[in-house]
Amino acid sequence: DADVTQTPRNRITKTGKRIMLECSQTKGHDRMYWYRQDPGLGLRLIYYSFDVKDINKGEISDGYSVSRQAQAKFSLSLESAIPNQTALYFCATSDRQGDNQPQHFGDGTRLSIL
């Protein structure tokens, strides 16, 4: 979904480095999410934000932090990367207006930590 853009698309880095993954959206949605996807485990929620001042931990937040710089921007940071954080990371958005609005996903960032 081109309305949700993730950068970079691919990143290789070393253990101990600080890494930031960025997500921007043009859909005007209030809600944004960060997931990681590992083979055989589906998608797991890391953090979510319902507006600029509302940020919450998800299922697997340890080792991660986030920043909601604006309604359209939600970044994920790995303060000190470790190899088991190697995964595919997805950002998603959803609209708070109306019943059960679907999520819209970016195309992911493939992160490898050596």
Place this chain on the structure above:
Amino acid sequence: LAKTTQPISMDSYEGQEVNITCSHNNIATNDYITWYQQFPSQGPRFIIQGYKTKVTNEVASLFIPADRKSSTLSLPRVSLSDTAVYYCLVGDTYAGGYQKVTFGTGTKLQVIP
């Protein structure tokens, strides 16, 4: 959180109708059922959502029995481009967002020429 169970993989020939069933025995009263499709190297994409009975859109149909303990995604006349992983999600997303909805491992559909 409602746990879902769906087949790990399925094969189908082009032109056939494909039905993928998802079990969700502990679905709650406020939970909706949502299906997503994911191609390699892409994020999941919303297909269809429903609460009860039948829902149809231009892509698929969703059948939900009265007890709501299962649901079936039906893809009519599949083509090779329908080869993807299909996720069944169950949760209360009304006004609350998706923080209480979990993605399972999905069903990998392989369409054969």
